[in-house]
Amino acid sequence: MVSRNDNASRTKKRRSNAIAQERKAPDRRKQVTEAAARSFATFGYKGTTMDQVAKLAKVGKGTIYTFYANKEELFNEIMTGLIRDLREVAEETLDPSLPFADNLMNVLHRVLDYRDRHALAVKLSQEVRDIGTPEAKEGLETVERAIIGYIARHVKEAADKGEIRPCPPELTAYMMLKMYLALTAEGNHLHEPLGRDEVLRHFRVYCIEGLAVR
Amino acid sequence: MVSRNDNASRTKKRRSNAIAQERKAPDRRKQVTEAAARSFATFGYKGTTMDQVAKLAKVGKGTIYTFYANKEELFNEIMTGLIRDLREVAEETLDPSLPFADNLMNVLHRVLDYRDRHALAVKLSQEVRDIGTPEAKEGLETVERAIIGYIARHVKEAADKGEIRPCPPELTAYMMLKMYLALTAEGNHLHEPLGRDEVLRHFRVYCIEGLAVR
DNA sequence: CGATTGACCAAATTGTTATTTTGGTCAGTC
DNA sequence: GACTGACCAAAATAACAATTTGGTCAATCG
Incomplete structure (x- = not known):
């Protein structure tokens, strides 16, 4: 449990002037993380x-x-990165002047393109299904909670503005x-x-517009 | 694989006049099945x-x-019975003179009351989650396919009539x-x-009416 | 005589022990 | 002092023994 590395993950020190990272000086941390x-x-x-990781890196x-x-802390860093990447994609796609529904579809559109970004999530889902690794399960749940929390904030905002019911x-x-997963899960x-x-077309119908004729 | 019981499940012969089943003459088949x-x-x-089954029966x-x-054939009979029961509930609730959405909600309303009827499905879901019994998984998938097929027929009908998009x-x-399961899964x-x-209120919003204001 | 039963058996499952793999360390190298 | 890889305890896996279970059928019963 305890070790000399209690604060290992928070290694900030990157001495040897940060600018002259130009050539050489392989960034170990980056190698490992990638x-x-x-x-x-x-x-x-x-x-x-x-x-395996050591060899790959x-x-x-x-x-x-x-x-x-x-290992768990390393895994956490990767999952946190996934969440960060997703949020970043969303953030740079969102346009406050657009209606909620349009923003929703636009973000979906962009997220759907990052198939490789999904690879991690897909692999972990499969792992949970097949052998139920607790760490993988927990990791996925963390991502889910983050995504739900993020969407929820925007939903609330849109509802307050009267953009949606x-x-x-x-x-x-x-x-x-759940709908997104149901539509994309292969x-x-x-x-x-x-x-x-x-996926986009159906998501719009089932989620935004509803099946009722108007 | 093969046995003297190839046609066992199709035992139709119930000699000794069918009417005088009144008292006594314990119905072995029913005992076993229940x-x-x-x-x-x-x-x-x-x-x-x-x-266990023998003792219980x-x-x-x-x-x-x-x-x-x-064992598998016995299990199939039970699962088929579940499908039959569900279809029966739906059938006796459906009112052709009512709009699709109303019928949908009414059936949902009645199905939600049969918590005990769900017990089998719940237990099997849990079993699939926890130990992944293939027979349980396949059984549930059969039920799913039956339900989806049943709903799909009515959806198509409603769409043709212009009752829904x-x-x-x-x-x-x-x-x-999926939405039903997402709303009810405990x-x-x-x-x-x-x-x-x-469950009913939200199902109506997410599935029929949509989130868009009108 | 046909319906019913429970001791019986092969096969699958579970429990146990031996072997290997893996996460994590740290004395030594560069 | 950043970095390495032989090293170790613990966890995972394989190999094997003991038990349980699905399925059978000669004997019994009504």
């Missing part, structure tokens, strides 16, 4: 060994532990995520995998 | 042993095999089922378990 991201996305949490195993106290924001965000033999445009 | 239904709902597929183990060739019936039915710590009325 190798880990690739490995987790390819082999899942269990399937990723620290030796072309780094001695001990080096990993100068940045991350243990009044509705419980959290539950609505939850339903949106591990489902109940319906064919849908193309990006179909 | 005991199995109770056992599967309580202990799941794996947790149910043939000895107060019947020798061999007797079970005069009606069902094996045009939409792919199968996919729409699939989404409806194994979900992402949101509180909803009461019957809340």
